[in-house]
């Protein structure tokens with residue numbers, strides 16, 4: 001049935017205006033004022049913002065890590081995402097050396113199929129460049145529509161790839177139209193520092209942060225930027241945490257390189273002192289890269305405002321405190337890295353960003369939706385409200401004041417890193433391709449209704465400026 005979203009304040013990356021949106025067959029067919037459609041169900045959005053659905057470029061659902069598996073799978077994770085106003089995720093498909101890439105992709109399809117309640121795509125991890133990989137990758141980029149490749153510069157002996165692999169991936173990405181993503185930390189030096197700390201009996205969660213200093217994130221980011229320049233390729237640095245890394249990204253962009261950067265809600269709002277919580281509770285705040293000294297938060301906000309960083313991903317990678325984070329009791333290096341963020345990404349960015357005057361409303365939409373859609377080959381199907389775009393819509397009430405808590409969240413995990421935080425604003429109703437998934441704060445979606453997204457190649461035709469600029473709103 002047609003739907004008419006009436007009288008909401010429509011916000012895109014470019015505009016803010018009062019209007020109505022007519023939806024038919026899952027897409028936006030008309031935008032205007034005073035629209036009427038007798039055969040349409042009317043959804044009153046008065047007093048609310050109407051945003052394009054959030055596009056979360058960084059999730060790990062049903063992912064094996066550190067001897068356990070993330071607490072949220074594609075059903076619980078995407079349901080929580082929908083409650084939070086996210087209608088598309090791009091999840092990381094992990095690969096195993098010696099096994100075909102297609103096998104890994106099939107495994108990830110198997111995890112998501114029949115479960116996802118919102119739309120989803122995959123990034124593909126590259127850990128080695130062998131003859132098989134060289135033959136398989138172009139086919140996977142084009143036939144599977146996986147136009148982003150992930151290289152880990154950290155997690156030595158587990159996920160880490162060497163610099164040769166990164167360089168060859170950058171060359172291949174340039175040739176095939178893919179975007180290379182890096183987890184930028186110097187894994188070799190971290191490995192040394194971790195062993196040194198453990199040998200000295202330093203086992204508590206805080207040593208996770210102290211053995212991964214910001215210099216090692218800055219160094220790896222600079223290295224990845226330099227290799228991107230040499231390969232004349234394109235790079236997206238995931239989960240940027242600190243001034244050292246931001247400066248490297250800015251330097252690369254100032255040279256005209258196509259370098260993009262993402263940060264996450266935890267780095268914008270939490271700091272390293274959380275790892276010192278007693279009773280091992282610091283383990284709840286173990287991410288890699290780690291939380292930093294608080295002054296970095298303003299550097300990250302400024303970088304989002306100025307356009308040096310372009311996106312905020314959740315890096316959703318949830319582990320229960322009981323039984324999972326506790327694997328690291330007595331040895332911080334065994335604490336599974338990551339936390340639950342998929343649900344609160346959008347609301348926390350709105351409340352801490354827009355409400356506190358750090359970013360504009362249109363920048364907010366750009367950061368949580370539009371830019372990711374552009375960079376990852378989904379625009380204009382996703383990431384905006386325009387005629388012909390998928391009707392992925394969030395009706396958001398900015399006047400709601402609420403507290404974040406594990407007692408009320410929908411993620412399948414026993415804590416929330418933002419427990420007790422007061423925020424403004426809440427997604428009330430969320431539609432994916434014109435169908436209600438959240439209606440008046442109730443889940444009304446269906447597992448398996450999420451579509452797999454075959455993404456376009458990286459490139460200028462997706463709305464990305466070929467020469468990046470740091471000015472507001474320009475990629």
Ligand SMILES: NC(=O)NCCC(=O)O
Pocket residue numbers: 060183239286287288289315317337338339
């Ligand atoms: N970030 C983190 O600590 N866990 C998820 C895996 C990754 O992105 O490195």
Ligand SMILES: [Zn+2]
Pocket residue numbers: 183238239288289
């Ligand atoms: Zn990472």
Ligand SMILES: [Zn+2]
Pocket residue numbers: 058059060315317
């Ligand atoms: Zn991640």
